[in-house]
Amino acid sequence: MSLKQKLQNAAHVTRQAIGLARPYFVSEEKGKAWGLLIAIIALNLGTVYMLVQLNEWNRVFYDALENKQADVFWQQLWKFCWLAAIYIVIAVYKFYLTQLLQLNWRSWLTRCMLSRWLAAKAFYRLELARFGGGNVPDNPDQRIQEDLNLFTTYTVLLSMGLLNALVTFVSFVGILWGLSGVMEVAAPQVLGGGTWQVSGFMVWMAVLYCLVGTAITFLVGAPQVLLNNRQQQFEANFRHYMIRVREHAEAIALDSGERVEGERLNLRFSDVLGNYLALIRKQKSLIWFTTFFGQAAVVFPFIIAAPRFFSGAIQLGQLMQISSAFGQVSDSLSWIVNNYQDIAAWRATTQRLAGFDESLKLQSEHARDGAELTMGNHVETASLEVDLPQGEVILANAALRVQPGDHVLISGPSGSGKSTLMRVFAGIWPFAKGCVERPQDAMFIPQRPYFPEGTLRDALAYPEPASQYSDAQFLAALNNARLPKLQTRLDESNVWNAVLSGGEQQRLAIARVLLKRPAWVFADEATSAMDNPTEAHVYRQLVQLVDEKHGGLVSIAHRDSVHAFHNRRWTLEPERQRIEATSIGGCAAL
CATH class of the missing domain: 1.20.1560.10 (ABC transporter type 1, transmembrane domain)
Structure with a gap:
């Protein structure tokens, strides 16, 4: 250099x-x-x-x-x-x-x-x-x-x-x-010698x-x-x-x-x-x-x-x-x-x-990269394109709509982009174009939920302060999520992601939703680690919640047992870059 x-x-x-x-x-x-x-x-x-x-x-x-x-x-x-x-x-x-x-x-x-x-x-x-x-x-x-x-x-x-x-x-x-x-x-001789x-x-x-x-x-x-x-x-x-x-x-x-x-x-x-x-x-x-x-x-x-x-x-x-x-x-x-x-x-x-x-x-x-997200009273997309980080298009020109009272099940092969579509609805996926509208009063449940280290009540209320909820609300949420053993541990500090089993973590995430009671719920394989009776119980709780609040349910699941809790189905077809929507009245390509 x-x-x-x-x-x-x-x-x-x-x-x-x-x-x-x-x-x-x-x-x-x-x-x-x-x-x-x-x-x-x-x-x-x-x-x-x-x-x-x-x-x-x-x-x-x-x-x-x-x-x-x-x-x-x-x-x-x-x-x-x-x-x-x-x-x-x-x-x-x-x-x-x-x-x-x-x-x-x-x-x-x-x-x-x-x-x-x-x-x-x-x-x-x-x-x-x-x-x-x-x-x-x-x-x-x-x-x-x-x-x-x-x-x-x-x-x-x-x-x-x-x-x-x-x-x-x-x-x-x-x-x-x-x-x-x-x-x-x-002085050197070449410079005339002498002294300087x-x-x-x-x-x-x-x-x-x-x-x-x-x-x-x-x-x-x-x-x-x-x-x-x-x-x-x-x-x-x-x-x-x-x-x-x-x-x-x-x-x-x-x-x-x-x-x-x-x-x-x-x-x-x-x-x-x-x-x-x-x-x-x-x-x-x-x-x-x-x-x-x-x-x-x-x-x-x-x-x-x-x-x-x-x-x-x-x-x-x-x-x-x-x-x-x-x-x-x-x-x-x-x-x-x-x-x-x-x-x-x-x-x-x-x-x-x-x-x-x-x-x-x-x-x-680039904070605004991604689909344009607005808040309304239903879920709707217009000219939606969803890409993977490498640039592969999994969904093009999609027009989707979920009205209050709808319970939509998203299905498709593994890796087809179901979770990616859920991230688009959440507004966190930057590799998307088009317009997305969804309700403000909504919660998202990931397959692997996160709980901060600290007391159980803080983990349940996250990211809100636990002081916003009463003990009765915490106890009811845990009971409805079939976690009665945790009702006596609200003030116990622990690493909950480490001490609870996968099924217990998913039920605790459901309890968080039941505690906060949003009108709309987006669940990404949120019951994959549960047994069938427990899964059916928590889905009944979620459906009852969104219906009472005049909202809707959008969930991803592979088990046939959850189909009974939905009235519409979206099937992703990434090779054709589209979604096939099926309802009681028939099907239509979106």
């Missing part, structure tokens, strides 16, 4: 970082954010000021030692005590306020990202796009939980470190220039020393950016697969799939270890150089200034002051060398987070 491309990439990453950072500093918390930032900057300036004072102290103290001035020696020791005390106070509060800024920033940014991820069902759309082969960020949980933490931490530390380096350089370069005096340097009078010689040596070190650091450490990015991805993939094993623990145990899952986990962990090994090898090469560079910087100023000391041109105090000032200037100029590993990690994190941020923006822009 050419130097121009590297500079362009660095500028692009910087713009990405500014784009991620700017919202917080113009948000409702901008007063607190800028207050902390200004305080940290002031403390950084205070730190540099104290270093300048200590540099001057070096000269006086070592001159006193050389001249055996005991009174000045003890005076300077006391001066060092209060200089050190002030420096310690500044260092402690700089650390505390820096951590506080990171915490506040991470808190705000995490809440913001969570809100955007959950808004307009972006979390669902991102998963659909990923399974559809789209180029979307992986592991959003890691982006929000880990990458945000790393981004705020590295951004504050590196930006304050860079500021400190700049201020240190400005503060000490004048001191070092004045201490350097004028050095006579032999070089002012600020130590400054030029520091600049040359650090330029060479920075160039070598870039050459040695360049691969770390890509390796850091891959490491975060491999770590997230490994963690994600372990979560999948935990979520499907029972099915894996029943299939005795431990060996296969172990092999797959080890394969993903091998990716983690392999990439990390490559990363630490690159880090080892960089540490070889940076350690040598740092140690050489200790003696380098003494080597350059020694002739003047031994000639008597400067005293020991000035030599130590030159060494201290040279160290500060070279450290400030070597900021990239000293922080390259952190910069590489920050760059990888920024790129991953910026990609996630861009995907959320894209999802926000």
